Amino acid sequence: MADKKSSATKSDIFSKAFNFTKADEVKELGLYPYFKPLEATDGTIVEIEGKKVIMAGSNNYLGLTNDPRTIKAAQEALTKYGTGCTGSRYLNGTLDSHLELEDKLAEFMGKEGCVLFSTGYQTNEGSIQTIAGRNDIIFSDKDNHACIVMGTLVSNAKTMRYQHNDMGQLRKLLERADPDAGKIIVTDGVFSMSGTLANVPELVKLAKEFDARLYLDDAHAVGVVGKGGRGSASVYDLTDEVDLISGTFSKSFASLGGFLVGDEPVIEYIRHNSPAHIFSASMPPANVATVLKALEILQEETWRLERLDEIANYMRKELRGLGFNVWSSQSPIIPVVIGEMMDCFKFWKDLFEEGVYANAVVPPAVPQGQSLLRTSYMASHTDEHLDQILEAFRKVGIKRGVIDRNGHSAIES
Numbered sequence: 001m002a003d004k005k006s007s008a009t010k011s012d013i014f015s016k017a018f019n020f021t022k023a024d025e026v027k028e029l030g031l032y033p034y035f036k037p038l039e040a041t042d043g044t045i046v047e048i049e050g051k052k053v054i055m056a057g058s059n060n061y062l063g064l065t066n067d068p069r070t071i072k073a074a075q076e077a078l079t080k081y082g083t084g085c086t087g088s089r090y091l092n093g094t095l096d097s098h099l100e101l102e103d104k105l106a107e108f109m110g111k112e113g114c115v116l117f118s119t120g121y122q123t124n125e126g127s128i129q130t131i132a133g134r135n136d137i138i139f140s141d142k143d144n145h146a147c148i149v150m151g152t153l154v155s156n157a158k159t160m161r162y163q164h165n166d167m168g169q170l171r172k173l174l175e176r177a178d179p180d181a182g183k184i185i186v187t188d189g190v191f192s193m194s195g196t197l198a199n200v201p202e203l204v205k206l207a208k209e210f211d212a213r214l215y216l217d218d219a220h221a222v223g224v225v226g227k228g229g230r231g232s233a234s235v236y237d238l239t240d241e242v243d244l245i246s247g248t249f250s251k252s253f254a255s256l257g258g259f260l261v262g263d264e265p266v267i268e269y270i271r272h273n274s275p276a277h278i279f280s281a282s283m284p285p286a287n288v289a290t291v292l293k294a295l296e297i298l299q300e301e302t303w304r305l306e307r308l309d310e311i312a313n314y315m316r317k318e319l320r321g322l323g324f325n326v327w328s329s330q331s332p333i334i335p336v337v338i339g340e341m342m343d344c345f346k347f348w349k350d351l352f353e354e355g356v357y358a359n360a361v362v363p364p365a366v367p368q369g370q371s372l373l374r375t376s377y378m379a380s381h382t383d384e385h386l387d388q389i390l391e392a393f394r395k396v397g398i399k400r401g402v403i404d405r406n407g408h409s410a411i412e413s
Contacts, residue, residue: 126276
């Protein structure tokens with residue numbers, strides 16, 4: 001490998017790979033926080049490198065990944081259907097359970113139709129590139145998830161990006177846009193790094209005023225916020241005013257896959273024209289069964305949503321009280337801003353040693369100087385878990401000079 005690296009030239013397409021050293025440099029310092037294998041987990045407690053720690057970085061919002069009922073549903077589907085479908089939905093890969101899930105999700109979300117995708121990422125990439133064409137314009141929030149960004153890039157549409165949740169700038173872009181072009185506003189419903197909600201009421205107003213369609217990515221919203229966990233639009237009773245809503249199964253639904261709901265003709269068009277849907281193997285039977293059971297539990301055990309909201313409010317209040325900058329989080333995603341990248345890695349390592357796992361997020365995912373630890377919470381966290389997390393943050397925050405002993409930030413300008 002060393003010989004290949006030394007012989008690489010600028011014209012070698014692999015030169016960028018051979019010259020990539022940042023990860024190795026951080027590994028040598030013992031601060032590398034990524035790709036850590038979980039050796040065991042019950043959801044809230046995981047074992048990493050032989051050490052049991054509290055998981056404060058999972059998207060398992062309802063705490064259903066280890067629920068005996070979701071596990072049993074998956075096992076029964078394996079016995080009935082086998083391990084996989086070995087084909088796309090378009091051909092031999094559709095099961096009766098796929099259709100059942102689409103019907104139940106459409107009803108749950110209050111929309112006419114639903115189409116499943118094999119991952120949440122494919123849902124947005126495949127739907128956006130299919131619905132937006134050469135003479136169309138996509139208006140996209142700058143903080144949108146990478147799968148939305150990729151969907152805009154692979155579509156033939158023009159993309160105009162506006163500053164995060166800046167409705168004034170979005171209005172100006174809409175005013176400047178060709179009035180004869182097809183227009184669609186695409187945004188996260190709950191933003192995955194900041195935990196903030198999209199300004200759905202204003203988005204609906206702008207969409208109506210400028211004859212645009214509205215698309216919400218509710219990956220971190222369905223099963224988390226809104227009436228009965230129905231997502232960001234339902235927070236404001238505006239589900240009927242949103243044209244398309246996407247979601248994922250890898251978070252509250254404890255599985256893998258994604259979905260899009262909307263008017264039946266639009267869903268059918270995407271079902272028959274999206275490359276990500278047509279040319280991908282369908283969701284495996286066990287994944288579908290897990291989602292069906294999780295959806296049932298979500299509707300029957302509403303206390304999970306209430307507990308999740310209680311936990312989120314408590315942790316935001318307490319972390320702010322300790323002096324941490326948690327931005328303007330409105331969900332169980334609570335960022336804790338540390339500052340420079342290496343300081344964030346050091347904080348992450350100390351936190352792990354204190355028995356807490358969170359996710360280190362560094363540029364380009366966040367602005368320079370705004371590296372953070374992304375914490376996220378589950379309905380299954382106990383009060384004891386939460387207080388242990390807070391104590392670990394307090395100790396490490398003081399040690400690393402991020403907060404002082406009087407509950408004040410030490411890094412604010």
